[in-house]
Each structure stands twice: as C-alpha cells, then as structure tokens.
Amino acid sequence: MSFGDPNNPYGQPPQQPPAAPGYGYPQAPGVPPQGYGYPQQPAYPGYPGTNQMLPQTMPGLLVTARVFLFIISAVQILAALGWFYVAAIANDVSNKADSYSSSNDDVFSSFSDGADIATGVLVLIALIAAGLAALSITLGVKFGRGGQGVRITTVIYGALGGIVGLIMLFVGLDSGMASAVIFPLIWVVFAAIITAAPVVSSGTAWFARPRY
Template identity: 80%
Template sequence: MSFGDPNNPYGQPPQQPPATPGYGYPQAPPGVPPQGYGYPQQPGYPGYPGGNQMLPPTMPGLLVTARVFLFLISAVQILAGIAYLYGAAIANDVSDAADSYGSSSDNPFNAFGDNADIAAGALVIIALIALGLAALSITLGVKFGNGGQGIRITTVVYGALGGIVGLIGLFIGLDSGLATAVILPLIWVAFAVVITAAPVVPSGTAWFARPRY
C-alpha cells in the first residue's frame, strides 16, 4: 500500500486547507485579530500604550479672553448695583427726614422729600438692572464651556448692545473734553468688541457647534 493512496486507512491523513473567514466577515491582516461583523473597531483608551489619545477639545484663546472680560464686567455691574442701592437708601433716609417735619402745606421740606422719594425709586430700578446684567454676564461666561448656539447668539447680541452703550459714553466723554471721562467708555468698547467677535470668528463658531457626548 502507498501512503499517498487516499483510500489507505493507515496512511497519512490529507492536510486540510486553512480556514477562511465566513461570508460577510472581512479578512484581517496577519497578526491582527478579526473584528466581529457589524462591530467597528473600538479606539484605544487614553493612557494605554498604542491607544488613541482621546484628549478633550480646548476653548479657543479669543473665547477665553471674552470669558474673562464677561466676569470682569459682572464684577463692575455688581459694584454699581450695590452703589445704587446705597444711594437709594440715602435718598429714602432724606425723604423720611423731610416727612418728619410734618405734611402741612407750609412745610418747606415737602417738595424736597417728594424728590427724594422719586430719586430713591429710580436708583432702586437702576440697581436691579445692573444686578440683573451682572447675573447675565456670569451666566454667559459659565456657559461658554458647554453652551450651544443659544449662548453664542446671546453673547453676540449682548456684546453688541454693550458696545453701543460704550460708544455713547465715549462720545459724551469726548464732548466733555475730560480725559478721565473717555478712559472708562473706551475700555468698555474694547471689551464689547472682543465679546462680540469671539463667538463669530471661525474658531468660536466651531467651538459652539462642536459635538457633545
């Protein structure tokens, strides 16, 4: 008998062909384990050798600057709100002192007390507006990290309105001829320009449009 005879029961068994991947499964290159059908290859985790480094995106520098400016503006608005409330309290004390002299028509302090009441009410309204704007500035600055298009549009509108107010103050300061009356509005306009431009430039637009998981 010959060992090459396929009918020989004592001969060497015939070699089997190498296994081929099943239908629908892509063949993996040598040394790489095949991936299951329908399961994409998972990226490596950070910190493991050979894995893909999944680093979080960083906020553009102009947006970081705008965020700092928003926090600085909120601090000024808070101080202004406190100052206006203090002025309202003083005006209210003046009104109470005028009323203590009586409410007769011959009291010379009646008109003065009425004006103090009006001033106190106006100062309270201005203080509430300043504190509300401070809360908005802080909210926008905080939301820069995870906000979307709503935060972006609100920041642009807020910065543009602040720039208009700063320009009005700048023109008033220039008309007065006082250098000290120009410095603060000029700084305010510069801050407003950065806050308005930061979400509009391509890097800022891409930041607010980035995918979030």
C-alpha cells in the same frame, strides 16, 4: 509503457484536488483574508465630520471673552451696590423732609415727594445693574458647555454693551476730559471682544461641538 499508468515514474503526476480556502489561504489576490484573526471593521459611508478636527479645549479668544465677562460682572455688582447706597441716602433725606414738613409747608412736602421719586429710580437702576451682573456671570459660566443659545445671547449682549460704550465714549469726547474717555474706551474694547469671540470660526466650532 503508458503515461496513464499511476505506477509509471516517468509519467505525469496525478492531479491533486484544490485546497479549500481557510485559515492561512487567501481567497483571491488583492482580497484580504477573512476568517479567524481578521475582524471586519464597520464602514460608515457618508458619515459627517469624520475628517474634521473638533475642538477639545476652549479657544483663546473665548477664554479672553469669558474673563472679560467676569470682570464686567464685578463692575456691575459694585455699581449695583453703589446705586443701592445712594438710594438709601435718598430715602433717608425723604424721611427727614417728612418729619420737618407740615400741612402748611409745601416746600418740605415737595422736597419729600421728589426724594421718594429719586429713591425709586435709584433702586430700579440698582436692580438693572444687579440683573446684568447675573447675566454676565451666567454667560461666562455657560461658555464651558453652552450651545447656540449661549452663543447668540453673548453676541447680542456684547453688541448692546458696545453701543452703550460708544455713546459714553462720544459723551466723554465732547466733554474734553481725558478721564471721561478712558473708561468708555475700555468698555468698547471689552464689548468688541465679547461680540467677536463667538462669531469667529473657532468660537462657532466650539459652540457647535457635540456634547456627551
């Protein structure tokens, strides 16, 4: 009886050919099966920002600064209207002085010239206030989709406003009147928040976020 006989029931079973790798047969231990039903995911080695959480909503400090910008713009609009009104009064005074003046009356002539200069200065101040109001509104609106340009402009604008507020605050303190201190103090607080909001980490991340 030979072990090599294929009909021998006590011999070794014949060797089977290895099965070809395919569906349902993993190729090697520890290697995920490839083929139908296992799509390969693309790898992005070194892709920046994959583990960083980008802000999806505007941070609260920026929202506060945005509201303050709109409030300041309203004050600037009212100031511009007030200066235009005063300039109109000065212009009326100048016209009255012209009507009363004569070639031999230097008093009314000088008064008319002074009223004309005052009218020009008042109109210039009103235009500056209107321009600042437009800038405040533009910055507030651009907070939603603005980039680094809006951020830097807001910081500079808030810092300059804070300097003006501090000057008014010192003048009010020297006057000794409580009413002359309240408004400059509020202005300084608004300016400080507007300046700080784009500088803190949450504000910086908001303006640096990708836009699609």
